[in-house]
Amino acid sequence: MKKVFAYLFLVALLINSCGEPVYLPKPRGFHKIELPQHEYETLPLGYPYSFEYSKHSQVIPDSSFMTEKYWIEVYYPEYDARLTISYKAVNNNIDSLVELSNDSHRLTTKHHVKATAIDDYVTKTPNGITAVVFELEGDVPSQFQFYATDSTENFFRAALYFPTATKNDSLKPIIEYVKIDMVHMLNTLKWQDVNAIKLDREK
Numbered sequence: 001m002k003k004v005f006a007y008l009f010l011v012a013l014l015i016n017s018c019g020e021p022v023y024l025p026k027p028r029g030f031h032k033i034e035l036p037q038h039e040y041e042t043l044p045l046g047y048p049y050s051f052e053y054s055k056h057s058q059v060i061p062d063s064s065f066m067t068e069k070y071w072i073e074v075y076y077p078e079y080d081a082r083l084t085i086s087y088k089a090v091n092n093n094i095d096s097l098v099e100l101s102n103d104s105h106r107l108t109t110k111h112h113v114k115a116t117a118i119d120d121y122v123t124k125t126p127n128g129i130t131a132v133v134f135e136l137e138g139d140v141p142s143q144f145q146f147y148a149t150d151s152t153e154n155f156f157r158a159a160l161y162f163p164t165a166t167k168n169d170s171l172k173p174i175i176e177y178v179k180i181d182m183v184h185m186l187n188t189l190k191w192q193d194v195n196a197i198k199l200d201r202e203k
Helices: 002-017 094-113 168-187 194-202
Strands: 040-042 052-054 058-061 072-076 081-089 115-124 130-138 144-149 154-161
Touching (some): 052 168, 081 168, 094 130, 144 168
Antiparallel strands (some): 072 081, 081 154, 130 144, 144 154
């Protein structure tokens, strides 16, 4: 009798194995993004600052309605990402420096509503420039920002922006790629005497 039951069990197993296959949903995936090697070139003369930026980006005029002289964007057309660069002369005015620093912190904390974390730290670049760096997590439109100053003459701010603030998990490879470029920008940042450059050109 046991042999009969064993035989019937094997027959039922074989019949079931010949049925329609059962498909299980696969985890959601994202397109693989091919990112180029990091290559840099130096910003053209004519600005009160200099830095090295990615060869895979373009330096274009700032497009905001509040743009000022020496404000630019470093634009990545392949990813529709842009680094907004703003600059202010401090002119040995401590009140102006404090106000500019506070404004930078205020612009960052505006993302508190959607940010899951905001980390900030103070650093000094190889060129001796003091900088405050902000790294943001979550579905925020700006994931990496910094400002740098010599505390007497120059104040420089850079922020990474994407046209959308959603699905930053899928943008993660691009965000991390551009962050490396921004760190390189910061580490190669130098102050320039625009008037001296003009005089050299006139000689």
